[in-house]
Amino acid sequence: MSARSHKKFSFAKMAAVAFVFCIAILLASQPAFASEGLGSFSSAISELWHSTGLYGFTQDGGFGKLVMMGVSLVLIYLAIGKGFEPLLLLPIGFGGLLCNIPLAGIAEAGGFLRVIYDFGINTGLFPLLIFMGVGAMTDFGPLIANPKTALLGGAAQFGIFTALLGAIVISNIIPGIDFSLKDAASIGIIGGADGPTAIFLSSRLSPDLLGSIAVAAYSYMALVPIIQPPIMRALTTEAERNIIMKQLRPVSRLEKIMFSIIVLLLCALLLPSAAPLIGALMFGNLAKESGVVNRLSETMQNALINIVTIMLGLSVGSKLAAETFLSPRTLGILFLGLVAFSVGTASGVLLAKLMNKICKEPINPLIGAAGVSAVPMSARIVHNVGQKANRRVFLLMHAMGPNVSGVIGSAVAAGVLLALCQ
Amino acid sequence: MFLEGVILMFAGMGAVVLFLALLVIVTNKSSTLIRALEAKMNQTKAE
Numbered sequence: 001m002s003a004r005s006h007k008k009f010s011f012a013k014m015a016a017v018a019f020v021f022c023i024a025i026l027l028a029s030q031p032a033f034a035s036e037g038l039g040s041f042s043s044a045i046s047e048l049w050h051s052t053g054l055y056g057f058t059q060d061g062g063f064g065k066l067v068m069m070g071v072s073l074v075l076i077y078l079a080i081g082k083g084f085e086p087l088l089l090l091p092i093g094f095g096g097l098l099c100n101i102p103l104a105g106i107a108e109a110g111g112f113l114r115v116i117y118d119f120g121i122n123t124g125l126f127p128l129l130i131f132m133g134v135g136a137m138t139d140f141g142p143l144i145a146n147p148k149t150a151l152l153g154g155a156a157q158f159g160i161f162t163a164l165l166g167a168i169v170i171s172n173i174i175p176g177i178d179f180s181l182k183d184a185a186s187i188g189i190i191g192g193a194d195g196p197t198a199i200f201l202s203s204r205l206s207p208d209l210l211g212s213i214a215v216a217a218y219s220y221m222a223l224v225p226i227i228q229p230p231i232m233r234a235l236t237t238e239a240e241r242n243i244i245m246k247q248l249r250p251v252s253r254l255e256k257i258m259f260s261i262i263v264l265l266l267c268a269l270l271l272p273s274a275a276p277l278i279g280a281l282m283f284g285n286l287a288k289e290s291g292v293v294n295r296l297s298e299t300m301q302n303a304l305i306n307i308v309t310i311m312l313g314l315s316v317g318s319k320l321a322a323e324t325f326l327s328p329r330t331l332g333i334l335f336l337g338l339v340a341f342s343v344g345t346a347s348g349v350l351l352a353k354l355m356n357k358i359c360k361e362p363i364n365p366l367i368g369a370a371g372v373s374a375v376p377m378s379a380r381i382v383h384n385v386g387q388k389a390n391r392r393v394f395l396l397m398h399a400m401g402p403n404v405s406g407v408i409g410s411a412v413a414a415g416v417l418l419a420l421c422q
Numbered sequence: 423m424f425l426e427g428v429i430l431m432f433a434g435m436g437a438v439v440l441f442l443a444l445l446v447i448v449t450n451k452s453s454t455l456i457r458a459l460e461a462k463m464n465q466t467k468a469e
Contacts, residue, residue, distance in 0.1 A: 147449040154442040161431035168427040181426055255456050262448050270441055405442060412441045416434045 056102020095317015135284025159344025191340025274415020
């Protein structure tokens, strides 16, 4: 296009804009237009301004929404930039952004995040579907080969109850923080290091704290490589870290099939309130181990868990609303979550030390730290710490025993809390 | 409320430990039985 024709085109465009503007002013000043409900041009502009996000941010709570958008962006950064639990922190972060858009009402009644939340979290469905997928991905072989390591998964749940008591104590001493017993139970379950269990329990007992609890649980699970090693090293001697454990025996398919049925029966007999979580976990595992429904097992391991993860993450993110998240209670939850993880790790290691003294076969105390679920990351951390002590120490499979028993243990703990607090 | 928390702690830890201890016992016993059964079946097949 030549310079002359370009100039001509720009002039035509400006003239068109001016014409449309004049028509708009004329229309806006007509009484007929006023009767349609928009009043005058200035009131139309005013209404347009009132429907913008910029106006929403200047209203009450607008600053809080901006802060929460910043928090959500930090979560997205941690997921993308640092690779911290990206599968959950990314949708949670984005859900947080969406629910804090002023005037959009995405997380309010009728909004799509609210619809997903009501359908999947209020009913407790999503955590159960996730557990099904986790069951289909879990190999209980190391636990069956060395069942006594299940006790380490139990010891690590001590963190849950320490945080529960901690929540009650800080409610009494810090003004502005007032956790009920149900809130304390929901906060304590962060120590189970099991996201779906934490979401399941807190959606039942303290829906208002769900956002903070889920963010704390997943953030600390992502920080396991930073939180656990110093505690493991502080509680063990060089000689203990050097202990080489006996290789695990192979486990037959029939044993694995029977295990899932035994766990479910035990749960049905002793603690039916934990049956939804344990049942979903064991169904997924049975589908995998039976070997006759590979299509179902693969769907649970891939498509199902992926779809549910997207919806779970977004709907948990929708609970990152400024009015509930920006309070001293959130700081309390983050602090107690750290306490729960640390105490859980320490109790697992201490019980493993004791078992090493009592049992005939040597037990490397490091594997006790894997009792705080966080499958399989904490087992990997145990293995790495063992390898740093001695290249001939291979703890991965030994740590998987307490690791998967931690999943069962935290589900049982959630069942107990649900039965006693609801 | 603190007392309730303490009771919850003992009840909860007790239930978790009891459940997992039973699991250890039952898994041990069932594994022994299953392995004995499998060994017997293999022996019968070989004969």
